[in-house]
Amino acid sequence: TMRLQVWPSEARPRQCMACADHAFVVGARGRGRQLIAIAVWAACAEAAGGAFSGRPPALTSSPWPSPVPHRHHRHRLGAAGSEQSLLEHWLSTLKFTIPDEKVQKFGFDIEIQGVCSDMELDAINTTKVGDKVEIVASGLAIRCTIEWSAKGDLLPTFGTHGTVAAQVSHSSLSGSLALHSDGGSPPLPIRIASDRSDCHGEIVVTSLTFSDGILSILWNALKGEIEKLLTDELAPIICDNVDQLITQHGTAHLQTINPQIRSYLGKHSVSPPPPAYLPDPGGDYADFSRNPMPKFLSDLFRNVLSNSSSPNSLNSLITRFLGPDGNLSLDDLHIFPISQEIDIGTLGTVKATLLALSFGDLNKWSFVDFAAVNSKQLAIGFLLDKVSADVSIKLLVEPDDKHPSPIHGDDLMESFELKVQLNGLGASTSLFAAINTTYLQALAVDQLLHLGCVAPGLASAPPMGTAAGFNLTLVQFQLSPLQSGGLEQGVDQMINQVVGDVLRDYALAIQSLGNQCLSVIARDAMNVHLKTAFASLPKCPHPAPTYASEFIADRGLYTGVLLGSVSIALLLLSTCYSSLSPALKKGMRRRRDARTL
Numbered sequence: 001t002m003r004l005q006v007w008p009s010e011a012r013p014r015q016c017m018a019c020a021d022h023a024f025v026v027g028a029r030g031r032g033r034q035l036i037a038i039a040v041w042a043a044c045a046e047a048a049g050g051a052f053s054g055r056p057p058a059l060t061s062s063p064w065p066s067p068v069p070h071r072h073h074r075h076r077l078g079a080a081g082s083e084q085s086l087l088e089h090w091l092s093t094l095k096f097t098i099p100d101e102k103v104q105k106f107g108f109d110i111e112i113q114g115v116c117s118d119m120e121l122d123a124i125n126t127t128k129v130g131d132k133v134e135i136v137a138s139g140l141a142i143r144c145t146i147e148w149s150a151k152g153d154l155l156p157t158f159g160t161h162g163t164v165a166a167q168v169s170h171s172s173l174s175g176s177l178a179l180h181s182d183g184g185s186p187p188l189p190i191r192i193a194s195d196r197s198d199c200h201g202e203i204v205v206t207s208l209t210f211s212d213g214i215l216s217i218l219w220n221a222l223k224g225e226i227e228k229l230l231t232d233e234l235a236p237i238i239c240d241n242v243d244q245l246i247t248q249h250g251t252a253h254l255q256t257i258n259p260q261i262r263s264y265l266g267k268h269s270v271s272p273p274p275p276a277y278l279p280d281p282g283g284d285y286a287d288f289s290r291n292p293m294p295k296f297l298s299d300l301f302r303n304v305l306s307n308s309s310s311p312n313s314l315n316s317l318i319t320r321f322l323g324p325d326g327n328l329s330l331d332d333l334h335i336f337p338i339s340q341e342i343d344i345g346t347l348g349t350v351k352a353t354l355l356a357l358s359f360g361d362l363n364k365w366s367f368v369d370f371a372a373v374n375s376k377q378l379a380i381g382f383l384l385d386k387v388s389a390d391v392s393i394k395l396l397v398e399p400d401d402k403h404p405s406p407i408h409g410d411d412l413m414e415s416f417e418l419k420v421q422l423n424g425l426g427a428s429t430s431l432f433a434a435i436n437t438t439y440l441q442a443l444a445v446d447q448l449l450h451l452g453c454v455a456p457g458l459a460s461a462p463p464m465g466t467a468a469g470f471n472l473t474l475v476q477f478q479l480s481p482l483q484s485g486g487l488e489q490g491v492d493q494m495i496n497q498v499v500g501d502v503l504r505d506y507a508l509a510i511q512s513l514g515n516q517c518l519s520v521i522a523r524d525a526m527n528v529h530l531k532t533a534f535a536s537l538p539k540c541p542h543p544a545p546t547y548a549s550e551f552i553a554d555r556g557l558y559t560g561v562l563l564g565s566v567s568i569a570l571l572l573l574s575t576c577y578s579s580l581s582p583a584l585k586k587g588m589r590r591r592r593d594a595r596t597l
Contacts, residue, residue, distance in 0.1 A: 087487050090397075090412035091119045096237050098144065101229050110222065112229055114146035114166075124490030126497045132176040133498055140171040140201070142234070146226050164226055165209040173238060175199035177246065179502060182258060186265075186508040190258050192250040199243065201235025249344050265512055269520045271527045274376070274432040274466050284438040288372035297370045306367040318363040326363035331356055337394075348399040356392040361385075361421075373430055377466060381428030391418040415482040416492075424473025427518060433463040444543030451533070453540035462534045465523040470514035475503045 098114040122139020149161035176198040181187035205227045210219070278285060288294045305314040318326055330336075338354040366383040373379050397412040436457040440448070447453040477499045481488035503510070 085488060086412065086414055087491065088120070090410060091121060091487075092117070093410035094119050094399075096142075096234065098146070098229065098233055098237070101225065101233075103225050105225065108150045110148060110150045110225060112146055112148050112222075112225060114144050114164075114229075116142050116144040116168075116230075116234065118143040121487055123486055124494055126490075126494040128497065128501065129176075132178045133494075133501065134174065134176045135494055136172060136174040138172045140173060140203075141167075141169045142171075143167055144230060144234075146229075148222055148226075150222070163211045164222070165207075165211075166205055166226060166230060167207040168203055168230060168234065169206040171201060171203045173199070173201040173235060175239065175242065177498065179505070181506075182262075184262060186512045187506065188258050188261055188509055189254055189502070189506065191254060192246055199235075199239035201238070203231045203234050205230050261509075261513070265516050267516070267520055269524055271464060271524050274464060275434075278376070278434055282438065284436045285376070286435040286437045287375040288378055289375050291372070294370070294372040294378060298372070301368050301370045306365070306369070314365045314368060315363040318365075322362060324363075325360055327358055327360045328362055329356070329358040331358075348397065351396040351398070353394040353396070354391065355394055355415075356390075358390045360388040360390060362387060366426075369428075376434055377430050377432050379428065379430040381426065381469075383424070383426035383471070384422070386421055386423045387425055388419060388421040391420070392416075393418055414488070417480045417482060419476075419478045419480070421476040422472060422474075423476070424471060426471035427469065427514075429468040429518070429523070430466045431463060432466045433458060446544050447540065450538075450540060452538040455534055455537045456540075458534070462530055464527045464530060468518040468523050470511065470518045472507075472511050472514055475507070475510065476500075477503060 094117065096116040096119075098112075098116060101112040103110050103112075118141075120139070120141040121137050123137075125136045125138070127134050144166040146164040146166055147161070148164060178193040179189050180191045180193055182190040208223060208226060210222075304310050304312055307313050308315065310316065322328055336355055336357070340352050342350045342352065344350060361384075364385040364387065366385050368380075368382045370378070370380050393416045395412075395414050395416065397414075399411070439457040440454065443453055477496060479492045479495050479499075481492055
């Protein structure tokens with residue numbers, strides 16, 4: 001035990017500080033004496049009436065154990081010596097603001113605030129549990145700089161402050177996501193649920209390094225409060241921002257889009273039905289069910305284009321032009337890049353840029369069909385076994401540093417390859433048309449190419465789309481980063497899992513949207529366009545003059561008939577000779593065999 005006598009306030013501050021310095025030098029051999037020297041310094045400051053604004057003498061050695069330095073796996077180089085990936089570098093630039101904390105402990109009023117940065121993650125793992133997707137970020141490490149200040153209750157004018165370097169390592173964060181539907185028919189997503197109670201972290205503070213020497217009693221107070229602050233506040237800050245990004249902004253967008261989609265699906269066609277009966281006393285209208293042209297086209301589509309063994313099938317023709325993979329790139333159209341910016345509130349913006357687009361598996365047609373539904377309607381349809389689209393995307397994430405937000409950092413730019421595969425993609429449509437063949441036969445050849453001349457042959461009932469359909473069996477989605485790195489792969493696995501679940505759970509909604517688009521929206525637009533075109537027809541021009549010689553026309557007809565007859569006769573003779581040739585040759589070799597001859 002030691003007794004310390006505080007000098008009266010009239011004592012000269014210089015003498016007091018000289019005494020404190022002397023006590024510090026003398027007591028430099030042990031930790032206890034060093035702390036007593038700091039107490040003397042505090043007494044001097046009290047005696048001087050708060051005239052001293054400096055800090056107490058620094059200790060020659062820390063009164064607490066030295067921190068164990070944290071080993072950084074991928075702060076500058078990867079585990080195998082590879083360069084830090086873009087995502088890892090971006091995480092290291094993020095800054096998290098720790099809210100101010102005020103506590104009163106051991107006779108001290110303590111204020112703590114800080115900033116955390118240099119964030120690292122080892123891996124992100126995603127698993128499906130029931131209707132939720134659980135996400136675990138492991139190997140979390142982060143550095144925090146904590147500023148503290150303390151004032152004593154017994155010595156109100158005594159105040160000191162400093163900084164603490166805190167290291168968080170071997171920590172983890174976990175949470176879950178779920179997408180809820182509105183319960184309609186078909187079900188549509190209405191809300192993204194990120195259960196805040198499921199988002200939690202295991203924060204481990206591995207070291208605390210104080211910049212200045214302080215009293216042991218103050219050290220004990222600060223150490224516990226800083227560890228408690230990081231353990232209690234760091235994970236909620238990250239969870240709150242993730243919840244704000246996903247739940248609040250995501251749900252807000254869904255609740256805006258959901259009624260628009262529901263309204264879109266609820267629209268009914270404004271196209272009138274085709275006439276059930278057309279009077280045709282003179283038999284002027286074409287009957288598609290008996291006309292040879294629809295029958296010819298039906299045989300062409302079914303027996304040639306849809307025939308996998310035919311060298312002129314649609315798949316063979318496309319393979320001949322596009323190669324064995326059936327790839328078609330749109331780069332030659334010079335329409336890229338195409339950009340779209342998405343606002344995510346106070347967190348910043350995401351800018352997506354489409355760099356390239358190509359289609360593959362265009363030679364995977366299952367069938368194409370053309371048929372006469374009845375005497376006045378034609379139908380056409382197709383089905384693709386699969387078709388794929390390869391998309392090159394660049395994402396730019398720009399944190400918002402202008403508005404108050406606990407997270408700040410540099411911009412993140414990542415490039416991805418997105419592959420979308422559609423299985424069982426099909427569509428069909430039917431067209432009603434009443435064609436007056438008697439009228440059309442009276443037109444000249446050049447008039448058949450003019451809408452003003454042909455339209456009156458259809459004017460009694462303008463052509464219209466009567467039905468349409470859409471089919472889609474399965475949509476597959478795969479996102480791959482162009483940069484190598486385990487963290488990128490973990491993020492892509494999470495995105496693939498979430499998007500895959502959405503495509504599977506809401507496949508009926510996707511099919512309903514395709515059906516609505518073809519059967520209502522596209523069909524009505526086509527019918528309106530046809531109606532408008534037939535309402536304002538151009539004038540039919542007179543037929544062009546036709547010059548012909550009756551003498552040459554007659555002789556040409558006779559010559560054609562003669563040549564045709566000769567050709568038929570030669571064809572018959574060659575056919576007979578081909579069938580008899582083997583028997584004749586065999587009979588010449590065996591002349592004695594009368595039966596063979």
